[in-house]
Amino acid sequence: MKYTLTLAAALTATTALADTPVLTVYAGDYFTSEWGPGPIIEAEFEKICDCDLEWSTGDLLPRLLLEGERTKADVVIGLTSDVTARARATDLFAPHGQDNSALTLPIDWTDDTFLPFNYGHTAFIYNETLMDAPPASFDDLLALPDDVKLVIQDPRTSISGLALVLWVQAVYGDRSAEVWEALSDNILTVTKDWSASYGLFTDGEADMVLSYTTSPAYHMFAEEDFTKKAAIFPEGHYFMVETVAKIAGTDQPELADRFLAYVMSRDFQTIIPTANWSLPSALPQADWPEGWSQLPLPEKVLFYSETEAADLQASAIETWRAALSQ
Amino acid sequence: MARSAQPVSATPGIVAAIVIVAAVLAAFLAIGSRVEGTTGLRAAEWQAVRFTLVQAFFSALISVLLAVPVARALARRRVPGHALLVTLLGAPFILPVIVAVMGLLAIFGRNGWLNVGLGAVGLPEVSIYGAHGVVLAHVFFNMPLATRLILQGWQAIPAEQFRLTAQLGLRSGAVFRALEWPMLRQVVPGAFALIFVICLTSFAVALTLGGGPRATTIELAIFQAFRFDFDLGRAAVLSLLQLAVAGGAALIALWVLPPMVVQRGQDRLPQRWDARGVGLRVLDAVWITFAAGFLLLPLASVVIAGLGGILDMPAVVWRSAWTSIWVAALSTVVLVALALPLTAWLAQVRNGGLEGVTLLGLAASPLMLGTGWFILIFPFVNPASLALPITASVNALMALPFAVRILLPPMRQVMTDYGRLSAGLGLRGWPFWRIVLLPRLRPALGFAAGLAAALSVGDLGVVALFADPDVATLPLQMYRLLGSYRTDAAAGAALLLLALALAMFWICDTWGRRRDPG
Numbered sequence: 001m002k003y004t005l006t007l008a009a010a011l012t013a014t015t016a017l018a019d020t021p022v023l024t025v026y027a028g029d030y031f032t033s034e035w036g037p038g039p040i041i042e043a044e045f046e047k048i049c050d051c052d053l054e055w056s057t058g059d060l061l062p063r064l065l066l067e068g069e070r071t072k073a074d075v076v077i078g079l080t081s082d083v084t085a086r087a088r089a090t091d092l093f094a095p096h097g098q099d100n101s102a103l104t105l106p107i108d109w110t111d112d113t114f115l116p117f118n119y120g121h122t123a124f125i126y127n128e129t130l131m132d133a134p135p136a137s138f139d140d141l142l143a144l145p146d147d148v149k150l151v152i153q154d155p156r157t158s159i160s161g162l163a164l165v166l167w168v169q170a171v172y173g174d175r176s177a178e179v180w181e182a183l184s185d186n187i188l189t190v191t192k193d194w195s196a197s198y199g200l201f202t203d204g205e206a207d208m209v210l211s212y213t214t215s216p217a218y219h220m221f222a223e224e225d226f227t228k229k230a231a232i233f234p235e236g237h238y239f240m241v242e243t244v245a246k247i248a249g250t251d252q253p254e255l256a257d258r259f260l261a262y263v264m265s266r267d268f269q270t271i272i273p274t275a276n277w278s279l280p281s282a283l284p285q286a287d288w289p290e291g292w293s294q295l296p297l298p299e300k301v302l303f304y305s306e307t308e309a310a311d312l313q314a315s316a317i318e319t320w321r322a323a324l325s326q
Numbered sequence: 327m328a329r330s331a332q333p334v335s336a337t338p339g340i341v342a343a344i345v346i347v348a349a350v351l352a353a354f355l356a357i358g359s360r361v362e363g364t365t366g367l368r369a370a371e372w373q374a375v376r377f378t379l380v381q382a383f384f385s386a387l388i389s390v391l392l393a394v395p396v397a398r399a400l401a402r403r404r405v406p407g408h409a410l411l412v413t414l415l416g417a418p419f420i421l422p423v424i425v426a427v428m429g430l431l432a433i434f435g436r437n438g439w440l441n442v443g444l445g446a447v448g449l450p451e452v453s454i455y456g457a458h459g460v461v462l463a464h465v466f467f468n469m470p471l472a473t474r475l476i477l478q479g480w481q482a483i484p485a486e487q488f489r490l491t492a493q494l495g496l497r498s499g500a501v502f503r504a505l506e507w508p509m510l511r512q513v514v515p516g517a518f519a520l521i522f523v524i525c526l527t528s529f530a531v532a533l534t535l536g537g538g539p540r541a542t543t544i545e546l547a548i549f550q551a552f553r554f555d556f557d558l559g560r561a562a563v564l565s566l567l568q569l570a571v572a573g574g575a576a577l578i579a580l581w582v583l584p585p586m587v588v589q590r591g592q593d594r595l596p597q598r599w600d601a602r603g604v605g606l607r608v609l610d611a612v613w614i615t616f617a618a619g620f621l622l623l624p625l626a627s628v629v630i631a632g633l634g635g636i637l638d639m640p641a642v643v644w645r646s647a648w649t650s651i652w653v654a655a656l657s658t659v660v661l662v663a664l665a666l667p668l669t670a671w672l673a674q675v676r677n678g679g680l681e682g683v684t685l686l687g688l689a690a691s692p693l694m695l696g697t698g699w700f701i702l703i704f705p706f707v708n709p710a711s712l713a714l715p716i717t718a719s720v721n722a723l724m725a726l727p728f729a730v731r732i733l734l735p736p737m738r739q740v741m742t743d744y745g746r747l748s749a750g751l752g753l754r755g756w757p758f759w760r761i762v763l764l765p766r767l768r769p770a771l772g773f774a775a776g777l778a779a780a781l782s783v784g785d786l787g788v789v790a791l792f793a794d795p796d797v798a799t800l801p802l803q804m805y806r807l808l809g810s811y812r813t814d815a816a817a818g819a820a821l822l823l824l825a826l827a828l829a830m831f832w833i834c835d836t837w838g839r840r841r842d843p844g
Contacts, residue, residue: 027795029802029805029806029809030806033642033798033803033806033807034640034642035806035807035812036806036810055795056710059553062552062553062697066697066700066701066704070704070705149436154533156546157533157546157550184538187538188537189535189537190538190539191533192533192534195805195808196424196534196808198808199808200431203428203432203437204437206436215811222811277811318370321539324538324540
């Protein structure tokens with residue numbers, strides 16, 4: 001008992017010494033690594049907030065669901081649109097308080113809880129020096145000869161894989177099963193996550209990989225490699241977005257609001273492209289960093305709202321599994 | 327006075343067994359306490375159960391079948407660099423899955439050395455993707471383990487017995503029936519069971535090389551339930567199913583283990599007069615060459631791919647290498663603390679099925695253990711602050727069945743040979759451990775500790791569940807590099823991981839095999 005009291009006193013003393021307020025932000029694991037967007041966001045925000053931004057990483061939604069009301073998060077960054085319905089149902093989140101009309105997304109965003117901070121689209125990436133006739137449409141993709149190999153991600157374990165089955169659903173609807181059967185001869189393998197797929201592609205195992213329209217930007221700007229291209233299809237591309245949200249029970253509500261305001265600021269938005277290799281959510285195209293506006297992007301964007309996606313998800317995954325299991 | 331026949335107390339072993347059962351049970355109960363109804367198993371999950379069983383059966387069967395001739399060749403030949411070869415042949419088993427897949431693809435992939443070679447002589451391409459790819463990868467991982475276990479069996483046959491068969495003029499076939507076959511009947515079922523269980527619980531390989539949803543495993547379904555659907559109820563049901571399947575299979579295999587008949591020679595290296603014929607020499611050479619090619623070429627490709635990236639690695643990768651060494655050392659200490667008393671207890675009981683306890687940690691999904699412990703710990707401390715000790719403990723649990731499998735045969739032998747004598751002399755407890763047991767267990771202990779250390783270095787483990795942004799193990803750092811397009815640096819990290827795992831294994835194994843100078 002005595003020991004417990006001493007320990008408690010020591011802890012209180014430490015807290016009193018550290019009078020700088022701490023903003024705890026939960027993020028995905030990749031986000032805060034040295035080569036992710038976390039460090040620069042932290043450095044820039046700490047310049048203006050007079051606070052200490054602390055990252056805490058892990059699987060966002062599973063962790064929040066496990067922690068519930070007792071969560072230590074003030075802000076959560078990185079929730080994707082396929083999990084927002086589930087996250088919303090926890091009642092852990094407060095309105096973001098930012099002006100959605102400042103967003104520059106290719107779709108209309110009206111959610112007052114989850115605030116987009118970047119976006120991209122699903123796309124198949126190829127190496128133009130190795131592929132003479134890349135598919136010019138989704139229909140072309142289905143008609144590829146069998147020796148052209150694609151590598152995709154599992155929709156049951158990967159967000160981009162899930163976006164792919166929803167993409168097929170959005171383009172082909174009831175014909176999805178036929179589409180997957182047509183593609184099955186071209187699919188080299190299905191990986192658990194995006195990194196394994198992309199590694200197979202860069203190692204030359206596969207001709208095309210399911211990734212994002214922004215993937216070529218990494219090769220262009222970080223490696224000066226201009227051979228990687230996204231195949232743009234007139235049928236449209238599935239829209240993928242990452243959001244930031246404020247925890248209702250936060251003990252730092254003002255700091256959390258300032259962080260959300262910072263996310264919408266020009267400073268943050270101009271960091272996003274090269275720090276996260278994705279498109280900024282609230283920055284007109286004309287203001288994108290040098291070279292980014294030349295990135296080929298789809299004219300048509302497909303997207304299911306979280307309720308539509310929740311209704312379609314199970315059947316779309318089962319259609320995919322059944323067709324590829326034959 | 328009945329207890330006087332046992333020189334070592336069973337209590338510490340029973341305590342260790344209780345700790346293991348409690349650790350697994352606590353995780354289950356924690357998850358059970360958070361279940362909010364579940365949807366039951368779907369068709370896809372039954373498909374996963376079927377595939378899991380079939381691939382694990384073939385993986386274990388092929389691994390053991392190939393390991394027998396390789397182990398026999400290694401047991402009766404001394405090739406140049408024999409010790410180094412034996413160590414290197416063990417390497418695939420301790421490789422992180424992701425590194426091993428890189429290596430296998432460099433050889434067997436569409437752009438791999440094999441297909442480039444086939445293409446050069448006009449032969450059609452061979453595809454590694456599909457169920458056979460999963461089995462190939464599992465054989466690559468587990469044949470080394472099977473070889474080592476079986477090789478130990480061969481080395482446990484006293485040299486005097488081979489001399490006796492030579493004096494009797496027995497030919498190779500008769501020596502096989504008289505000495506080698508009885509040994510194989512003891513060692514092979516255990517090796518098969520162990521590999522079967524490993525293959526039941528591994529899923530990263532299945533997904534990358536499996537070619538699609540036909541090849542998915544229970545472990546994948548558990549991953550999906552935990553991390554994607556967040557259906558703790560289904561995750562718990564699937565974890566139980568995996569535990570039942572893996573545990574049941576292991577128990578059956580342990581049941582069929584024939585009783586040990588042990589004799590003691592004078593600890594000499596066997597001379598194999600029966601294996602001097604040219605035909606047998608060529609045969610052994612072929613098997614050793616096959617094993618070396620199959621196991622070492624993928625490793626060589628990892629080294630070649632990594633050399634370019636190793637200078638490209640950010641400094642933080644070196645820091646996480648240090649973290650990994652620390653985790654591995656802790657994991658090895660935990661392992662030895664559990665394995666030694668447990669094995670001593672198991673060596674003194676007749677019920678072989680009790681060894682199944684050691685498989686609990688491996689058969690239970692690491693994801694299940696990690697999530698359960700997270701639920702338990704979170705109300706009291708920040709789980710991130712315990713990320714490394716927990717990862718080390720889970721890694722120790724994973725390595726435990728291997729350690730016990732390795733330690734148990736020599737332990738039984740020492741107990742049989744010296745148990746009654748020592749007890750009669752009043753030598754029991756710690757002095758018995760120090761004077762009789764540990765010196766004779768040293769090679770097995772070094773091997774087991776090396777295995778645990780290397781497995782811990784290579785395993786992603788549960789650290790990802792608890793990760794702290796500033797503290798990462800090397801495998802986690804490698805995944806982060808891969809997730810940020812940094813494939814060259816990731817190849818460098820893979821090489822570092824390979825070097826680290828091999829070095830830790832080599833240090834422990836060499837310690838074990840060095841004859842005591844004193």
